[in-house]
Amino acid sequence: MPDNFNHSPEGFISANKEIDVNQVMEAVKNRIRERKESGILKQSEIDDIANMELTPLPDFLEIPDIYQPHLYPGTNIQEASSTPFVPLAFHPESETAPGWRGIGKKILGKTRKVLFPLVRFMTRPIFNELKQLNVDLYNDVASKISQNTHDTDYYKRLSVQGKEYIKLMHNALNNLIVELSKLRIEMELTKSKLKTAEDKIEFLENRERAVEKKIFTQPDAHREP
């Protein structure tokens, strides 16, 4: 380990004993003080730059599998949500709406009551037809259900298949998200590479000009004496 270093009092720099680090640090402080007094150097700016972090693009391996905790509970790598699933409750609109709207509804109801025999007379054929249709539908469904209720395996299989399809669908969605995220990262990296390539082309153009200048403006420069 070096033993000949001279350390500044604040410990900011070390240098060879031949160099007076106190004097160097005094000069450094004076320079900073001068810039501060003249208003060129603002401490807030320095702090901003010092605290500014690099913001790298995310690593696509870090994209979490958002469906896994729910689809495969117990096998998930990530922590599943601590709150259990709560189904959304349906709150139908109140039957009796308050205010003027409620009064209007009451009046309409009474009017309909008065006109009901007439309406019933007018709509009876349609009503009968609908009623018959409902009965037919009910009979149809009921007969199909009665035919299949004994085949429970079929329903179990359907249920398992359905669940698996849902899992597959969610996995496919997750993969789609991962792939899209990767594409986004690739796009950003390609943009950055394009910018680098632009800079390089600009630099190469400058080199080309410098070469041309050397060759053409000083025609004897490349010739042997």
Next chain:
Amino acid sequence: MNIHQVLTSFSYGDAIGNETLEIRNFLREKGYGSEIFALLYHPVYAGQIINYLEYDRYSDPNNIIIFHFSIGSPVTEKFLNVPDRKVIIYHNITPYEYFLDYHRVLAKDCYLGRQELKRLTGKVELALGDSGYNENELKESGFLRTGVLPLVMNFKKFDNPVTPVLKELFDDGKTNILCVGRVIPNKKVEDVVRVFYCYQKYFNPGSRLFIVGEPRGFDRYYEALRSFISRIGVKNVHFSGHIPEEELISYYRLSHLYLHMSEHEGFCAPIPESYYLDIPVIAFNAAAVEETMNNGGILLNKKDFTATAALMDQILTDSSLKEKILRSQREALKKYSQDRTGQVLLDYLIDLKQQGGVQNVEQ
């Protein structure tokens, strides 16, 4: 006796790769047969590097095999299974936490590297660190025979002149600040940018920052860095990317000051390289940096961006201070002369050969 070297990755322009080449050339000059084996290597070296799986053809109990250890890989297993006498040169492993947000594979390899280091304990005859810091880690891991081998550095290549085109582009009166190294999270390039922001805004608007290093493999870090630069609105930041050696030398030669804010370094080769080219160095004191500085340059013990910027301005405007710093750096550089380092390695190996196996090696 042949002395071969094996390593995980041989990158172009990488300090470990350069050292491996320098060691091979030095050993060959001294008359030893020496080859390099690697798992991954840059195509430039295709004729010079042999795949590590072919080592069996070269293996011999009288040979010495040197493993440059810096990361976890299958090479460790291979190294452990050959009958040759085993030596490791430990270049340190970056703590994996730095890579977690940016490169999970490398984070894993770094983590495994630490585990593999423990596995090597008791299986190698000599464990060398390229700094005292690394040697301490080896001792803590349980290696009994340890030593320090300063990174073998060939400074001759730095005698080349500046590339004329780069001179035309960047030798324009602006003050050039340099930071060399891969653009990876532990190097804290964002802190270099923060200091440069303060320097450019409050002290020298006519300044430029060179960030010379490979960003590939850390695309998200690089993207975040570029976005950070555009958010704070700092101008004239030039990312060179990976460049050939002659251009690297040009960037050094065109720079007025070297700034290093890395938080983990097993050695930090750009520091002695800057010393060699007479560029004043300011570096943050982390891991092996203080030792590599070797009493040269200016060592920062705290990260204060404004004060560092003011210090840069002070060095670049006060010629007597700059001269004192350069003098201290020239003095510090003596530690890194190639002949000395190559000879140190050879002395270790000759000593190993004469003494035979050591007791901590499991037979």
